[in-house]
Amino acid sequence: MATDPAELTRRAQAWLAEDPDPETRDELSRLIDAGDHTELAARFAGTLQFGTAGLRGELGAGPMRMNRAVVIRAAAGLAAYLKAKGDGAGLVVVGYDARHKSADFARDTAAVMVGAGLRAAVLPRPLPTPVLAFAIRHLGAVAGVEVTASHNPPRDNGYKVYLGDGSQIVPPADGEIAAEIAAVRSLTDVPRPEAGWETLGEDVLAAYLARTDAVLTPGSPRDTRIVYTPMHGVGRDTLLAAFARAGFPAPKVVAEQADPDPEFPTVAFPNPEEPGAMDLAFATARAAGPGSVDIVVANDPDADRCAVAVPAPGTDDGWRMLRGDEVGALLAAHLVSKRASGTFATTIVSSSLLSRIAAASSLPYEETLTGFKWLARVDGLRYAFEEALGYCVDPEGVRDKDGITAALLITELAAELKQSGRTLTDLLDDLAVEYGLHATDQLSVRVEDLSLIADAMRRLREAPPASLAGLSVRSAEDLSQGTDVLPPTDGLRYHLAGSAESGVEAGRVVVRPSGTEPKIKCYLEIVVQVASAAALPEARKQAAAALTAVKADLSAAAGI
Known part of the structure; x- marks a missing residue:
């Protein structure tokens, strides 16, 4: 760790000489000129560590922040790893959300891949993370990168890596990629051509949307009325298209949170689980009038998570957020009622209720460590969930959590219950009595x-x-x-x-x-x-x- 002021300044100047981004160069120049050694120490105390979550951190200049220089090194390390594994001529698909710098990080990644001799294809615009996870397998790619910080604060961004099976990296791949990143001596050693990668068309999104139909039962009722918020993220257009294809009524979108906005102006923290994050959605549902909305649905900003709220008469908001464990149990019960076969899985921190539901139907059950990087690798997986609002309901299409298909399936369940005069809350009560x-x-x-x-x-x-x-x-x-x-x-x-x-x-x-x-x-x-x-x-x-x-x-x- 560099703490000596002269050493900090030396390291900062060396970084500045290589930084390809005018914004972070200006930022770092100001810190050097001001002699702000406290802030320089925070930026140069080490490097962001690449692990099974990839990279995630605050935007800014220096090796302890997310910036173009850090991303270029990460991409070069990934390219070197793929070449060492014999995939040096393969395709890498790159997706990105609407956060600050996401598009820049995606372009840099594509350029590094092409410069290393791989092929690269970038999704046509900011799209949900599950579209990227789908595209990897759909296009036969050897790897994928999603630039997103998911539900982190606005000042953050991140870099999530998938391999060719469409699931996130786990050990030892993370350590091997990290070693290749550490071996990048200088950015001048990393070729970054100005062109040579493909920008994908709408057909990849169309293929994903066609796959969403597979999660629903043909002929099932489709009359659920929902209020929906994408939480200033990228989920809206994809979810609305999926709901239109399925024949559900058009969701009422929370106007104040409808458009992608990297500042996330209406929420302190863009995570549906955080206090206050759902206030505008509940207000929109109340404004629609009593009995006009059946459920409230939210995606996090990159739309890989799905939150659900149900009417709660007599409470201040009139709505109650379901816990991820509750939604996980509801979706499991729904799939069991459809005679799903295969392994049901969850993580060690999620509710053990799933084990009882699976056992009652003689279905295989597994528990994994936290995260879909582990759940996606369960043999014979049919359904997986984790308590942090993540659900995989179509592992043949997306071997990761998917907030779009989860929203479709929970909305179908609500419609089926509604047809018999019941609600999601009634089904939760049934599960409590049974298990x-x-x-x-x-x-x-x-x-x-x-x-x-x-x-x-x-x-x-x-x-x-x-x-x-x-x-x-x-x-x-x-x-x-x-x-x-x-x-x-x-x-x-x-x-x-x-x-x-x-x-x-x-x-x-x-x-x-x-x-x-x-x-x-x-x-x-x-x-x-x-x-x-x-x-x-x-x-x-x-x-x-x-x-x-x-x-x-x-x-x-x-x-x-």
């Missing part, structure tokens, strides 16, 4: 100092809790050691025993650092058996009380 109430929650702490996360993990490893919320910890696993079925990861998992006194049948806690944000995340689940629908209100109280107590005890044990 037990699986109540989930999170304790998520954002930090400025990453050492606080390491301290919390160390504290829990050195002094693991013997009980949480009065429920004894019947087993504790340090996931960094791996298990019989999971590769090592930085995480801890506790299984809680039941308690007749509290009415809890079982519980589970997983603690892990976030892979994409400066957060420590704790995923909580409490299972309460329910004798009948009439017992559900009391079961929910029991589960809520247990989750609150688990949060308090875990927070104390971790020092967060």
Whole structure:
């Protein structure tokens, strides 16, 4: 790490000499001229690390920020990796969202690929991430790159890498690509021709949209009325086209969030899960009048996630956001009712309810580490979800989470229930009675100092809790050691025993650092058996009380 002012200035000037972007050159020149060594230290304290999430970080000048110089190095490393694997003449497809610099990063990537002897094709305009994931397999590419920071703050951007199977990279590919990136000595060594790549036409999007039809049942009811927000992202046109093809009523789009806008002006954080992010969608639904809207649907800015809200009379908003675990269970139940076959899968931090749904239908079930990079690799996969609003409902088309096809499928389910006078909430109640109430929650702490996360993990490893919320910890696993079925990861998992006194049948806690944000995340689940629908209100109280107590005890044990 460079901390000496003279060394910082030297490194900054060397970076400045190679930076191809006038904007970041001006930015860095101002910092050098001002002698702002504090900011220079933040920019030159190391390099953004390339991993299984690719790259993601704040836009700006220097190796610790997302910028054209960093992206060119990443693209050169990926090209070298592909050539070393014998794919040096293959096609690389590049997609991008509407964030600041995304189009520039996509063009730089295509130029580097062509300069390295590969072929490159760029999607015709900012499009949802699942379109890129689809295009890789559809076009027979050897790899794909999506320039997106997904639901991160407006100041961020990112770089997500897929291989030829259409799924995101996992070890050892991430480490091997990172090594090739580190081997790039100078940007002058990276050829970047001005042309030579293809800009794809609308046919690739048309092929994706044709594939979306496959998730629906021919002849199913299509009369669900929805309010939709793309959250200032790129999902609107693709989702509207998919809904029109399917024959659903045109969604009512939240006007204030309809157009792509890299500033995300109406939300503090462009993630449907964040407090306040759905306020305008709920206001739009209320303005439509009582009974005029069946469900509210949202995509995150790159449209690979899907959020759903249901009417909640008597509440302040009149609507309730469903948890990702709830939507995951609803989609699973819907697919089971359609006699889906194949493996149902979720992650270790998502609700275990899916395991019971699969078992009841004698379907194979698997759990993986967090992220669709793992879920997409499950053999015989038919359906996968993760609690962070990610759903894969058509793995033959998109081996990744897809917020467009998930929106179609949940809307079809709502239409089928509506035909019989029922709602998504009614089906959730049915699942709770049949399989037990699986109540989930999170304790998520954002930090400025990453050492606080390491301290919390160390504290829990050195002094693991013997009980949480009065429920004894019947087993504790340090996931960094791996298990019989999971590769090592930085995480801890506790299984809680039941308690007749509290009415809890079982519980589970997983603690892990976030892979994409400066957060420590704790995923909580409490299972309460329910004798009948009439017992559900009391079961929910029991589960809520247990989750609150688990949060308090875990927070104390971790020092967060």
